[in-house]
Amino acid sequence: MVPVRKKGIMKSRFCGRHFLAISILILLVAAIASAADVRPSVSQEWDAIVKRAEEEGQVAVYATDSIGNAQMIWAAFQKRYPRIKLAGTTLGRGSDLFPKLFGERRAGKFLADVFLGAPSAIYLNLYRAKIVEPIPPLLIHPSVTDLSNWWMGKHHYIDPEGQYIFMYESALYGPPIAFNTNLINEKEIKSAWDLVQPQWKGKYQALQVGPAQGSTALTYVYYHPQLGPKFIERIYRDMEPTFFRDIRQGTDWLSQGKFALCFMCRRIDRAAMQGLPVAELNPYQIEEKPGIGTGSGALVLMNRHPHPNGARVFINWYLSLEGQIAFRQANTDELRVGSLREDLPQELLPTLAKRRKDKDYLWINRPDWMDFTPIQNLLEELRKAK
Numbered sequence: 001m002v003p004v005r006k007k008g009i010m011k012s013r014f015c016g017r018h019f020l021a022i023s024i025l026i027l028l029v030a031a032i033a034s035a036a037d038v039r040p041s042v043s044q045e046w047d048a049i050v051k052r053a054e055e056e057g058q059v060a061v062y063a064t065d066s067i068g069n070a071q072m073i074w075a076a077f078q079k080r081y082p083r084i085k086l087a088g089t090t091l092g093r094g095s096d097l098f099p100k101l102f103g104e105r106r107a108g109k110f111l112a113d114v115f116l117g118a119p120s121a122i123y124l125n126l127y128r129a130k131i132v133e134p135i136p137p138l139l140i141h142p143s144v145t146d147l148s149n150w151w152m153g154k155h156h157y158i159d160p161e162g163q164y165i166f167m168y169e170s171a172l173y174g175p176p177i178a179f180n181t182n183l184i185n186e187k188e189i190k191s192a193w194d195l196v197q198p199q200w201k202g203k204y205q206a207l208q209v210g211p212a213q214g215s216t217a218l219t220y221v222y223y224h225p226q227l228g229p230k231f232i233e234r235i236y237r238d239m240e241p242t243f244f245r246d247i248r249q250g251t252d253w254l255s256q257g258k259f260a261l262c263f264m265c266r267r268i269d270r271a272a273m274q275g276l277p278v279a280e281l282n283p284y285q286i287e288e289k290p291g292i293g294t295g296s297g298a299l300v301l302m303n304r305h306p307h308p309n310g311a312r313v314f315i316n317w318y319l320s321l322e323g324q325i326a327f328r329q330a331n332t333d334e335l336r337v338g339s340l341r342e343d344l345p346q347e348l349l350p351t352l353a354k355r356r357k358d359k360d361y362l363w364i365n366r367p368d369w370m371d372f373t374p375i376q377n378l379l380e381e382l383r384k385a386k
Contacts, residue, residue, distance in 0.1 A: 046140055046316075050081070052309040058087040059310030062101060064094045064117035066296035068330035068337075076326035077317060084310050094118065098125045105131070110304040113311035119158045119165050119298035120214025123370055127159055132300040134163040141316035149321070151292075151340045151355065158298065160367040167365055168319055168327070169297020172336040172352050174283030174290055175227065176217040178265040180257050181277045191287050192227065196234040200261060204241035205253055207264035209379055214372045217264060220291045220364045222375050227288060229378055235263045236382040254278050269335040282352075284359075292355065293364030294340070297327070 053059070063070050074086050090097065094117055104111055115126060126132050135157075139145050147153050156167045175192035189195065209215060221227045235241065241263065244250045250265045255276040262268075268280040283290035299318070305311050317323045324339040328348050331337045338344060338353035346354065355361070 042140065042142060049140070049309055049312055053081070053307070053313040054083040056307045056310050057083065058085050059113050059307045059314045060087055060089060060111055060305075061114045061116065061314060062090045062097060062112045063115070064097055064121070064296070065091055066094070066118060067116050068327065068334065070330065072330040073318075073323075073326045076322070076329075077314065080317060080322065081313060084313060094121045094125075102129075110302070110306060112302045113305040113307050114299055114314055115302060116297075116299050118214070118216070118296045119167055119294050119365055120216060120219075120370070120372065122165055122298055122300055123158060124214055124372070126300055126302075127164055131303050132164045133303045133305075134161075135166045135299075135301060135315070136163060138301065138312045138315055139319070140312075141320050143320040143322075144316055149341055149343050151342055156294070156340055156365065158294075158365045158367060158370060160370075162367075165298050165300055166319070167294035167298045168324065168340055169294045170338045170340045170353070170355065171216075171293055171295045171297075171334075172283055172290060173217060173220045173293050173295075173362075173364060174281050174286065175221060175231070175288065176264050176280070178254060178262040178268045178278055178280045180254055180260050181279050183257060183260040186279060186282070186285065189281065189286060192231065192281065195261060195281075196231065196239060200239060202240050203260040204235065204239040205244055205250060205259040205262050205265075206236060206239075206241040207247075207250060207266075208243040208245050209264070209376075210245075214370075215264070215375075216293045216295045216364055218375055219369050219372070220293060220362065222378075223364075223369055224288065224291070224362060232375075232378060233382060236379065237385060251276075251278065270333045273333055273335075284352075284356075289362050290359060291362040291364045295337075297337075297339075 067073070070091055074089060078086065090100070090112075092100070097117075098121070101112060101115070115122065143149065147155070150156070151170065157163060158165045158167055177192065177195055179186070179195070209218065218232070221231055222229060242259065244253070247266050250262055251267065251271050253259050254262045254265055255271060255278050265280075268278050271278050299315065301311060301315065318327070321341065321343055324341050324344060325348065328337075328339060328344060334353075335350045336352045338349050338355075
């Protein structure tokens with residue numbers, strides 16, 4: 001009796017395993033069939049959007065000049081979609097472009113579809129004015145919607161709702177200190193605090209940040225656990241800096257050796273590539289944790305935009321691998337700028353634009369750090385104390 005019972009049990013277990021294997025196989029086949037059904041559906045929807053965009057025939061993109069060589073980006077888009085013209089595309093400094101856009105809207109002219117620029121400036125000017133629309137409902141291209149293609153496995157937004165200001169740029173940040181290489185030996189710098197010692201008093205110049213401006217670099221310093229408000233105080237007060245507003249002037253003074261150090265000088269990498277004796281502090285050479293942030297690469301969809309399908313095609317293309325390659329190629333003179341996409345060809349990225357697996361980064365563009373008021377208040381206090 002016992003052998004018979006064992007045989008029955010063995011047979012039952014075999015049948016159970018066989019049934020389970022067949023069930024799993026059926027589920028796998030169903031999943032593959034379902035995926036196959038989805039792909040044509042997405043493709044058909046995308047093709048329909050492109051067709052409607054071609055019928056509209058236009059898309060209007062406003063962009064600040066900080067996004068790089070925009071003409072390279074426009075040319076890449078037109079090559080892919082020659083029937084969708086980039087009409088009325090406007091470039092300029094944010095200080096000129098925002099007033100232009102608001103002036104148009106006050107006159108009842110809603111001309112812009114998409115705006116590209118710095119996330120902090122977009123937040124302060126467009127988001128707070130409540131004239132932007134959510135981005136997620138527009139995203140459909142598989143290259144964009146696949147979150148495994150993006151750093152940390154997600155899309156990055158700077159607004160509290162995580163809906164409106166999409167950040168695509170990845171830039172490496174350290175303390176924004178540039179120096180004249182004829183006057184300072186970088187190998188002797190172990191910490192950013194080494195450059196705010198008494199011997200550097202009076203040898204600094206610093207950018208005068210306006211009341212309506214934000215700064216990813218200053219946000220990095222202010223909230224950095226190893227730097228913080230005390231470091232800003234040391235620069236703007238204790239070092240007795242000379243202030244400047246014109247970016248070119250700051251770079252010129254530094255390269256000429258008029259000042260040994262510059263806080264918040266910009267485009268130093270470009271100047272160094274031109275052979276000028278300037279460099280910016282390498283975040284990987286000092287003990288303070290490096291940061292990842294989006295300095296200039298964010299986009300929003302304007303409300304009441306005139307070309308809804310053209311805007312959708314442009315946004316999906318720009319955030320796709322092809323669009324982000326075009327963005328990187330438009331910034332070849334930016335040695336720290338890449339994309340928050342994970343799949344850009346590594347050969348396109350300079351060493352400082354490649355995210356390193358051995359580094360823990362401070363993510364800067366957080367919604368709870370977007371209120372620039374505490375930093376502005378600190379800067380105002382330091383100005384009054386002079």
